[in-house]
Amino acid sequence: xxxxxxxxxxxxxxxxxxxxxxxxxxxxxxxxxxxxxxxxxxxxxxxxxxxxxxxxxxxxxxxxxxxxxxxxxxxxxxxxxxxxxxxxxxxxxxxxxxxxxxxxxxxxxxxxxxxxxxxxxxxxxxxxxxxxxxxxxxxxxxxxxxxxxxxxxxxxxxxxxxxxxxxxxxxxxxxxxxxxxxxxxxxxxxxxxxxxxxxxxxxxxxxxxxxxxxxxxxxxxxxxxxxxxxxxxxxxxxxxxxxxxxxxxxxxxxxxxxxxxxxxxxxxxxxxxxxxxxxxxx
Amino acid sequence: xxxxxxxxxxxxxxxxxxxxxxxxxxxxxxxxxxxxxxxxxxxxxxxxxxxxxxxxxxxxxxxxxxxxxxxxxxxxxxxxxxxxxxxxxxxxxxxxxxxxxxxxxxxxxxxxxxxxxxxxxxxxxxxxxxxxxxxxxxxxxxxxxxxxxxxxxxxxxxxxxxxxxxxxxxxxxxxxxxxxxxxxxxxxxxxxxxxxxxxxxxxxxxxxxxxxxxxxxxxxxxxxxxxxxxxxxxxxxxxxxxxxxxxxxxxxxxxxxxxxxxxxxxxxxxxxxxxxxxxxxxxxxxxxxxxxxxxxxxxxxxxxxxxxxxxxxxx
Numbered sequence: 001x002x003x004x005x006x007x008x009x010x011x012x013x014x015x016x017x018x019x020x021x022x023x024x025x026x027x028x029x030x031x032x033x034x035x036x037x038x039x040x041x042x043x044x045x046x047x048x049x050x051x052x053x054x055x056x057x058x059x060x061x062x063x064x065x066x067x068x069x070x071x072x073x074x075x076x077x078x079x080x081x082x083x084x085x086x087x088x089x090x091x092x093x094x095x096x097x098x099x100x101x102x103x104x105x106x107x108x109x110x111x112x113x114x115x116x117x118x119x120x121x122x123x124x125x126x127x128x129x130x131x132x133x134x135x136x137x138x139x140x141x142x143x144x145x146x147x148x149x150x151x152x153x154x155x156x157x158x159x160x161x162x163x164x165x166x167x168x169x170x171x172x173x174x175x176x177x178x179x180x181x182x183x184x185x186x187x188x189x190x191x192x193x194x195x196x197x198x199x200x201x202x203x204x205x206x207x208x209x210x211x212x213x214x215x216x217x218x219x220x221x222x223x224x225x226x227x228x229x230x231x232x233x234x235x236x237x238x239x240x241x242x243x244x245x246x247x248x249x250x251x252x253x254x255x256x257x258x259x260x261x262x263x264x265x266x267x268x269x270x271x272x273x274x275x276x277x278x279x280x281x282x
Numbered sequence: 283x284x285x286x287x288x289x290x291x292x293x294x295x296x297x298x299x300x301x302x303x304x305x306x307x308x309x310x311x312x313x314x315x316x317x318x319x320x321x322x323x324x325x326x327x328x329x330x331x332x333x334x335x336x337x338x339x340x341x342x343x344x345x346x347x348x349x350x351x352x353x354x355x356x357x358x359x360x361x362x363x364x365x366x367x368x369x370x371x372x373x374x375x376x377x378x379x380x381x382x383x384x385x386x387x388x389x390x391x392x393x394x395x396x397x398x399x400x401x402x403x404x405x406x407x408x409x410x411x412x413x414x415x416x417x418x419x420x421x422x423x424x425x426x427x428x429x430x431x432x433x434x435x436x437x438x439x440x441x442x443x444x445x446x447x448x449x450x451x452x453x454x455x456x457x458x459x460x461x462x463x464x465x466x467x468x469x470x471x472x473x474x475x476x477x478x479x480x481x482x483x484x485x486x487x488x489x490x491x492x493x494x495x496x497x498x499x500x501x502x503x504x505x506x507x508x509x510x511x512x513x514x515x516x517x518x519x520x521x522x523x524x525x526x527x528x529x530x531x532x533x534x535x536x537x538x539x540x541x542x543x544x545x546x547x548x549x550x551x552x553x554x555x556x557x558x559x560x561x562x563x564x565x566x567x568x569x570x571x572x573x574x575x576x577x578x579x580x581x582x583x584x585x586x587x588x589x590x591x592x593x594x595x596x597x
Contacts, residue, residue, distance in 0.1 A: 114372070122343075123371055126363055132333045133368055136340015143322065144344070163364075166333035173328075 016222045017282070019089055020050035024251045024278050026085035026098055032271050034102025037110035040249040040261035042082035044186040044219070045153060048244055049079075051225040052151065053086040061091035064118040070148050071137045073122045075130020076155035076184060080112030083120065092119035128161025130154060131181060135167050138179040138239075149232060151180045157189030160198050165210070172211025177233035180240045181212070184219065186248040188259055207241040219244030252277050283438040283474065284381045286417035288312055290424040291349065295320050298428065300345060304338055306331045306352040308381075313351070331356050335364035335376070342374035347428055353382040354394040358403060358435065369433045370408045377427050377434045383413060383473050384524025385559055385567045386440035392558045396437070400472070401529025403435045404502045410434040411502040412455065413531075415476030418445040419499045422453030430455070439474030439524070441564055443497070446480075455500050458508040464492030467582050468512035468546075471522040472498040472531045475573060479522050482578035491582060504534050510544045518548030520581055524564075524573060527553035548585045552578065 023046045031039045053059075057070040074083050081101060088095045100106035107116040111125025121137075124130050134152035141148055158164055171179050185203065187194045194200055207214040213234035217224040225244065234240045248262070249255030252274040255266075266274045292315065295301040303320075305313060307329045317324040327334040331352060338348040350357050357378050358365070369376045380396060387394035404411050412427070412434060414420045420438065427434050446461060447453075461476070462483050471479040476497050483493040494516050496508060512519055521532035532551030539546065552573055559567055568574040572581075 123367070126367055128332070129336055129364060129368055132336025132364070133340040133343075135333070136337035136342075137344060138340075139325075139337065140341050140344035140346060163330075163332035163336070166328075166330035167336065170327060170330070170333055170337065 014054040014090070016050045016054035016226070019054045019086065020047045020222070021278065021281050022089050023050055023082050023085040025275065026088070027081045028266060028271065028274055028278065030081050030085070030098055030101035032266050033099065035265055036102055037081055038078040038262060039264070039266065040188075040255055040258070041076065041155070041186075042079045043250045043252065043255065044246040044248045045076070045079050045184040046082055046251065047220045047222060048153060048182055048184060048225060049082050049086045051222050051229065053090045056226065056229040057151065058148065059090075059119070061119065064092055068146070068148055071121050071134070071150045073124070073130040073134045073137070073150070073152045074112050075124055075134070075152050076127070076158060077111040077124030077130070080108070080110060083112055084108050084117065087117070087119040090119070093117065127155065127158040128163040131164055131167035132170070134179060134181075135171050135176060138171070138176040139174060141178055142174070142176065149178050149180060151182060153182045153184060155189075156183060156185045156187060156194050156200060159183070159200055160189075168207065168210045168212065171239040175237045176239045177235070177237050180232050180242060182242040182244055184246050185243055186246040188248045188257065188262070190262065191259065204241075204243050207243070211238060212241045213238045214241035214243055216243045216245065219246035220250055251281065283414065283417055283420045283440070283442050284312060286420040287379065287424055287436070287438055288316060290421040292316050292319065294425065294428050295323050298347065299323065300347045301349070301428065302341060302346050303349045303351060304334050306334045306350070306356060308352050308356075331361040332364050335361040336368050338376045339364070339368035339372060339374040342369075342376050343372060346375070348376045349379055350376060351379045351381070353380060354387060354396045355380075355399060358396070358399045362402065365403070365433070366406055370406045373408050373432050375431045377436055379436045379438065381438045383437040383439045384475065385564050388559070388562050388564050388567045391561055395559055397525050397554055397559065398529075399435075399437065400501055400523065400525050400531065401533070404529075404534065406433070408433050409502060410455075410500070411437070412500050413437040413472045414499045415471060415473060415497040416443040416445045418447045419453065419459070419497065423455060423499060426453065426455045437473065441474035441477055443474065443477035443480050456503060456505060458505040459497040459499065460494065460508070461497050462493060462495040464494045465516050466492045467586060468494040468496060468516045468519045469522060469578065469582070470496040470498050470509065470512065470519055470531070470535060472501055473524055475522055475524045475568070478568065478573065478575045478578060481575035482582065485575060485579050486582055489583070491586065493582070498531055501531055501534055504538055506538045506542060509535055509539060510542055513539055513544045513546035518546045518585060520550050520552055520578065520585070522552045522573070522578060524568070525553050527551040527555055550581055550585060552581060
C-alpha cells in the first residue's frame with residue numbers, strides 16, 4: 001500500500017517576487033538575442049517557477065542529482081527559457097550561460113533539454129509527455145518509500161493531448177499523492193483562445209472526476225502559490241492539481257492576453273518598452 | 283518466443299529487484315505467473331501505450347530496469363514519439379517488447395501486422411534492436427538486455443527456428459550467429475523466419491548448393507564484419523525478413539556493405555513489397571508473399587543460375 005507523503009519544512013531561499021522579475025528580464029533578453037522561443041508562455045508561468053525555485057522545491061544547486069531532491073518536470077517545454085533563468089538564478093549554473101540561449105551550438109535550446117544543463121530533470125518540447133514521466137518518477141518514489149515530491153508543470157493547450165489524460169487517470173489509480181500537476185491555465189493556445197479550440201471547463205471538475213484533488217489559485221499571486229505548494233498533498237492518497245489561473249505574457253502590458261506574443265520576438269523599441277515595464281515592477 | 287521471454291524474465295526478476303514489467307493490458311494467461319510472484323515488479327498500465335512508455339522512462343531514470351510489453355505495433359508505433367524523446371534522448375533503461383513480430387497475428391488483419399517496425403525503430407539514436415530467430419536467442423538476449431543499460435527493442439515472433447546452440451556456445455548480442463556453413467550463397471535472416479532459411483538450406487543442400495545461414499538476431503548494431511565476410515566468402519547474399527523490404531534488414535545490410543566497399547556477387551532482399559499484407563495464418567502469408575522456404579530456394583537457384591554478378595533490383 002502506498003504511504004502518504006510526510007511534510008517537511010522547506011526554507012525560503014530567495015525572494016520569489018525578485019526571482020520572478022529576474023526570470024522575466026532574463027527571458028526577454030534571451031529570446032530577443034536568440035531571436036525566438038515563446039516569451040508569452042514563459043511570462044505566464046514565471047511566477048510559478050519563481051515560487052518553486054525560491055524555496056518551494058527541495059533542491060541542492062551544488063548537487064543537482066542529489067537523490068533526495070524534489071523532481072520538477074517542465075512538461076510545457078516551450079517555456080524552457082524561463083526554467084533556464086530560474087536555474088541560473090538559483091545557482092545551478094552560471095548566469096553567463098543564459099546568453100547562449102537559442103544560439104548556434106548552445107546547450108540551451110528553445111524547448112527545455114537536460115544535456116549539459118544542471119538542474120533540468122527531463123527534456124521536453126513535444127506536448128503531452130511530461131505528466132507520464134512524472135507519474136513514473138512518482139511511482140518509483142512511492143515504491144522505494146522515498147519522501148521527495150514530483151512536480152509537473154503543464155500547459156492548458158497540452159490538455160488537448162490524449163496522453164495527458166492517460167497520465168491523469170494513471171496517477172489517481174495508483175494514489176500518487178507525491179505527485180503535483182500544476183496547470184499554467186493562461187487560456188490561450190497556439191492559434192486561439194482555449195475556449196474556441198477545445199473547451200476545458202469545467203476544468204477543476206475534470207481533474208476531480210479523474211480522482212485528483214484540484215485547487216484553483218491565482219497563478220501570479222505568490223502567497224497563494226506558496227500556500228498551495230506547502231499544502232501538498234491536498235488529500236492523502238490523491239495526486240494534487242494546482243490549477244493556476246494566469247495571463248499569457250504577464251508583466252508586459254502589450255504582450256498580455258494575445259496569441260501573437262506566443263511567437264513574437266521583442267526587438268528595438270518593443271524590447272526597450274518591455275524591459276522598462278519589467279524593471280519598474282515592484 | 284513469448285513464453286521463452288517470460289520464463290527468462292521471471293528467472294531474472296527473482297534476483298534483480300530493479301526489473302519491472304509494464305503491460306498495456308495484454309498478455310492474458312501469459313503474465314499471470316509473473317504478476318503473482320512479483321506483484322511489486324509488475325504493472326498493468328491499461329490500454330495506454332503512450333503513458334506506459336512515459337511512465338517507463340520515469341521509472342528507468344530512478345534506476346529501474348523497465349520492460350514494456352504489448353503486441354504488434356502498440357508498444358512501438360503507437361507511442362513512437364515517447365520512445366524517441368522520453369526513452370532514447372534520455373538513454374533511459376527501457377526495453378520495449380513486442381509480441382507478434384511480422385505477420386504472427388496474420389489473421390487479425392493489418393492493424394496487427396508489425397511489418398515496418400524494424401525500419402522505423404532502427405533509425406532512433408541510442409536504440410538497440412533485437413529480433414531473435416529462435417527461443418534460445420530469446421532467452422540469451424533477454425539476459426543480455428537486463429545487463430546492458432539503455433533503450434532496446436525486443437521483437438518477438440510467434441514462430442521460431444529450431445533451437446540450435448552449438449555445444450558451449452556463448453551468445454554475443456553484437457555478433458550474428460552462423461547457423462550453417464557454406465560458400466555458395468548466404469541466407470541472412472532476422473526473426474522467426476530464420477526457420478524458413480534453415481529449411482531452405484536443407485533443401486538446397488539436396489540440390490548440391492551449400493548455404494551459409496546467418497541469424498541476424500540483432501539488427502542494430504549490425505554485425506557488419508560477419509556480413510562482409512559473407513559477401514567475400516560466398517557467392518552472394520539473400521536477406522530474409524518478415525517485414526517490408528524498405529528500410530529493414532536488407533536495407534541495413536545493403537547500406538553498410540556498400541559504404542564499406544564490399545559488394546556481394548549478388549544480393550536480393552526477400553520481404554514484403556506489395557503494400558499491406560492480406561489475411562491469413564503466418565504460414566499462409568509467408569507462402570503468399572514469397573517468404574517461405576520454397577520461395578527462398580527458388581530465389582537462391584535463380585540467382586546462382588543467372589550468374590554471380592547479377593544484382594537483383596525489383597521495384
